[in-house]
Amino acid sequence: MFLARFIQYIQFEKRYSPHTVSAYQSDLDQFMRFLNTPEETITHPSEITHYLIRNWMVSMMSDEITARSINRKIATLRKYFKFLLQEGIIGHNPASKIIAPKIPKNLPVVVEDAKLMQMLDSDDTFSHDFKGLRDKLVIEALFGTGMRLSELLGVKETDINVYEGTVKVLGKRNKQRIIPINNELKHLVAEYLELKKNQNFDNNSLTLIVTDKGADAYPKLVYLIVQKYLSHISTQNKKSPHVLRHTFATTLLNNGADLNAIKELLGHANLSATQIYTHNSVERLKSIYKQAHPKA
Template identity: 45%
Template sequence: MPITSARLLQQFTDYLKFQKRYSQHTILSYETDLQAFFDFIELQFGNTELQDIKPAFIRTWLANLKEKGMEAKTINRKISTLKSFFKYQLRQEAITVSPMATIVSPKVNKRLPQFVEKADINTLFSYVEFPDDWQGSTERLILQLLYNTGIRRAELISLKESQVDHYKSSIKVLGKGNKERIIPVNDDLLKAIKAYAAAKRKELEHFNEEVLLVNEKGKKLDPRYVYASVKKYLSQITTISKKSPHVLRHSFATHLMNNGADLNAVKELLGHSSLAATQIYTHNSIEKLKDIHKKAHPKA
């Protein structure tokens, strides 16, 4: 990557980090996309100044990605990265026109989010046996929190005891962009959290006091451990292809919608920035109604 491009990229990632306050994971994603783009531009068109990058250059890069078999959803993410980057350069007056103005994103076939049926969730918490040790207690609480609150894996791992309000029966979650949201929780989950926190002080000699959930060594949970734990238990109760922490988030939202929850309320609970991201769950609700109609109506 040319020195000029490297400097522009560093300025942009600093902006994402200190002004937009994006997570390190998101910043790394932006950085990876932009590095790949600039490397391609240099390889195909030589050392090109920012203001000399044409829409045709970008289309060539996108066509190259498509030829390599990249999915439309991934290509759209890269387009979004470039749009953000060049929009920032416009504000900095480094360019006068964005080359992204005429770039059209490819259409993506919408997939309905997979979710665990309520009966299977009941089986998970009522009949599945968890080991009678620290790992078993932690894994059960992981599943309880993910399903009962719909929080993301990263939010779960970073959840502090101080964010749990036993008096108001709620938890305060710090989501994407450091946006806070309040999620109500039931008495059973509050009791489980309280018992876990008490056991932590009794059973573990040393532990990370910054977070609620810790492993048997008292350390903050690893994202891969959370994923593996969820997959292990969901494999016992459901045959859906995806068995990840995010599936429990989908289940939380879908079950709320199927029981008549307001779309705006679900949006706030999930921490979505716009309704567009939440509306996908209305499709699951419609499919559920279609299924009920097909089974119950004589003329269906």
């Protein structure tokens, strides 16, 4: 079915991230398992019709798989069949006729920026040892730059220019961008790096965020740090690093930042991904109106 050839294409020619390649592989494996039953076996991609793809969609809906997940899997198929078409393996793209299910728009979950800043400014929130300073840097960096979890984990000490007040991050599709950092974050980074050096860790990792023993930080560690400290100021169920990214964007928008500037800071490929934050701002205006207007 030319799956290995396609995976090599997105891995080496398109240079997709390992996470994306793994997701494509998983989606295609699931689709092939659906197609090949004891009663019938598909031996060539040209045998796959849009009816079979639609049947797969119906099957996933019956299994209560979310519209967002189904859309991602259909996007994988589109990419796969487009590649086969370019290679002359098939004569048409059966996924081109597929209409993906609509994704319900959920407002980004945020925390109150005032409570977050109060927690960060408090002397009692974080311990004054390496672990406490590391935890504070994680929260400050996510809220102060809006970077993704994967981007934070990839930041090296050399990616931070304390003098210019910037940090270089590697985003999706290996796109680099420069994000400004505020004075408080600059001082925190300098203090953290000095304390990190004095720990005399065995591996001397140049990765910015490390574990208590000096190894490169991993996603679960950052999740636990964020959940721990957001629990001090929020009772909402969702307490993830992405909530701080949403809070960063919403705070900027509420304070008059240009939407295009926010798009660049977040590393979004197009403006439509950034526009979802305008809904949060509208809800905030409605709330203020209801509280302040006598006829509201």
